[in-house]
Amino acid sequence: MKHLFGSRNFLIVLFGTLAVLPIFANQYTLFVSNLVMMYIILALGLNLLIGYAGQLAFANAAMFGIGAYGCGLLQVKLGMPFFVAAPGGAVIAMAVGTLMAFPALRLSGIYLALATLAFAQATQWAMLHWEAVTFGAGGFALEPLDFSPLPVSSAIGTFYMTWAVSLGLLLFASFAMRSRIGRAFVAMRDGEIAAEALGIDLLKYKAMAFAISGFYAGAAGALFVPILDFVSPESFDLFQMILHKSMVVVGGLGSIMGSVIGATLLVFLLEVLRDFKSTQEIAFGALLLGFVLFQPKGVVTFIRRWVPGWNEPLHYTDGTKQTKQAASTDEPVATEASEERT
Amino acid sequence: MSILTVDDASISFGGVEALADVNVEIERGEIVGIIGPNGAGKTTLLNVICGMNLPDKGRITLDGTVITGWKPSRIAGMGLGRTFQTSQLFHGMSVLENMMVGMHLGSTSGLFAAAFHTKRMRDEEVMMCEKAMEALEFVGLAEFADRPGSALSFGQQRIVEIARTLINEPKVVLLDEPAIGLSVNRVAELDALLRRIRDEKGITLVMIEHVIRLVMGVSDRIVVLNSGRKIADGKPEEIRQDRQVIEAYLGAQVDA
Numbered sequence: 001m002k003h004l005f006g007s008r009n010f011l012i013v014l015f016g017t018l019a020v021l022p023i024f025a026n027q028y029t030l031f032v033s034n035l036v037m038m039y040i041i042l043a044l045g046l047n048l049l050i051g052y053a054g055q056l057a058f059a060n061a062a063m064f065g066i067g068a069y070g071c072g073l074l075q076v077k078l079g080m081p082f083f084v085a086a087p088g089g090a091v092i093a094m095a096v097g098t099l100m101a102f103p104a105l106r107l108s109g110i111y112l113a114l115a116t117l118a119f120a121q122a123t124q125w126a127m128l129h130w131e132a133v134t135f136g137a138g139g140f141a142l143e144p145l146d147f148s149p150l151p152v153s154s155a156i157g158t159f160y161m162t163w164a165v166s167l168g169l170l171l172f173a174s175f176a177m178r179s180r181i182g183r184a185f186v187a188m189r190d191g192e193i194a195a196e197a198l199g200i201d202l203l204k205y206k207a208m209a210f211a212i213s214g215f216y217a218g219a220a221g222a223l224f225v226p227i228l229d230f231v232s233p234e235s236f237d238l239f240q241m242i243l244h245k246s247m248v249v250v251g252g253l254g255s256i257m258g259s260v261i262g263a264t265l266l267v268f269l270l271e272v273l274r275d276f277k278s279t280q281e282i283a284f285g286a287l288l289l290g291f292v293l294f295q296p297k298g299v300v301t302f303i304r305r306w307v308p309g310w311n312e313p314l315h316y317t318d319g320t321k322q323t324k325q326a327a328s329t330d331e332p333v334a335t336e337a338s339e340e341r342t
Numbered sequence: 343m344s345i346l347t348v349d350d351a352s353i354s355f356g357g358v359e360a361l362a363d364v365n366v367e368i369e370r371g372e373i374v375g376i377i378g379p380n381g382a383g384k385t386t387l388l389n390v391i392c393g394m395n396l397p398d399k400g401r402i403t404l405d406g407t408v409i410t411g412w413k414p415s416r417i418a419g420m421g422l423g424r425t426f427q428t429s430q431l432f433h434g435m436s437v438l439e440n441m442m443v444g445m446h447l448g449s450t451s452g453l454f455a456a457a458f459h460t461k462r463m464r465d466e467e468v469m470m471c472e473k474a475m476e477a478l479e480f481v482g483l484a485e486f487a488d489r490p491g492s493a494l495s496f497g498q499q500r501i502v503e504i505a506r507t508l509i510n511e512p513k514v515v516l517l518d519e520p521a522i523g524l525s526v527n528r529v530a531e532l533d534a535l536l537r538r539i540r541d542e543k544g545i546t547l548v549m550i551e552h553v554i555r556l557v558m559g560v561s562d563r564i565v566v567l568n569s570g571r572k573i574a575d576g577k578p579e580e581i582r583q584d585r586q587v588i589e590a591y592l593g594a595q596v597d598a
Binding site for chain 2: 178182183190196
């Protein structure tokens, strides 16, 4: 099925436009485009965990921070080059993320949310107060990234690096979620008991979901370092968490394209509201609440309905478990020994 | 040798004895019905077999291997399928994808094979798709393959669930009240389907069921539980005549 407005063509246009952007765009446009691509990675990583695997975790901003601090500190403290420190930061975030799968085996829903939120706050505290390692509240600055053997400026090099990494991670997520692994995630989300009875090892797949999600957030964090050339705790606070969550929910839980659309839309909204800093938090909180209440499947449901050829697998969720529905039809219709007696 | 044995299984929850020294032997190719009043321990027995409850005491053997204490996913890998009292279709997936989750154990492609779209992984997807369609055709629901699971009627969902457990060619399938919520006509269809599963696929079925006409008609043997104890075990005709069973379950209204 080939349609003009299919999701694949949408991606080609989006990333094609981004690829030629540096020819005519100014610095501000490049900066915003960098943010769009970085937030696409963050939203994808969070969506894999919450939207696909159904793990209600609230540590994405902390993983983002761990990736950024890992990448920055490996350069500043240990003198590693960026191209070693960046994957290092992502891998550290992945390792920390994987550890979180263990509480997730015992905790679910609101309890997992609270435990991961507590972890995120502890990470924030360490960034602020563990000054010997993290430089405290003031953060630290780095030299602009040097691509020296290549004839590109720091800004252009950073842009294309972010472009390539975000496209790569987008395709990875898209293929993985259409596969056996993606189906195992969704099965775990929609019914842990049935998933287990079909042979899906919950520990393995939860660990995998947390690891991938941690890696995505960590990679975004590592890319954030050369975008700003500055790392400070306030970039990774609770507002960030709300922002990531809003992107995933507005776009559509359990939809790869939803995360791309959600991240793009919300970065633009963020920029529009940049002059009114205090309104940002209110706006995003309201947006998240509005979508959760009135359109829990996100904007992709509209697109699916109105755009022919938007053929994405239907992995969306509205957050309700099917067991609740089933409970109401629990009454047997043609049962009981009475049938035998008559 | 029996395909599935439960030896002296006991389990209690907060002082309530849900199972007390239950012994059950299931032969290859049998349909065994488990009946008993509410709270008799029927579902607990299935949970103990499939690894969702760890028995306090006792031993479960599946096809010669002791599986007591194993994780449910590992036991499933040994060839034990299971359906549940409530519908457990994955609502965020199409019927076909639900069926393909049933093939999880019969496939091996990992994360990187998926992400890099290897030839082996694509071949495996095609194989899974074909097997899934085959199983849907077997139960007569192939036309619904592309619908979301939640779009099916309750009865159809139950049948898809049964088909989903069959796809991976298990040795034994445990069915927890498969006829719940089905109309009388549907029960007759289920009866025929269960016989076909036994005869054409050679799969052993263990079924909890309250619809007496179904369970008496289709079962080769019936096990009766009451208050966590096995009170009878035999052919349907024998169970019908068993005084203890009549008292415990069928009720005093049945003429002895």
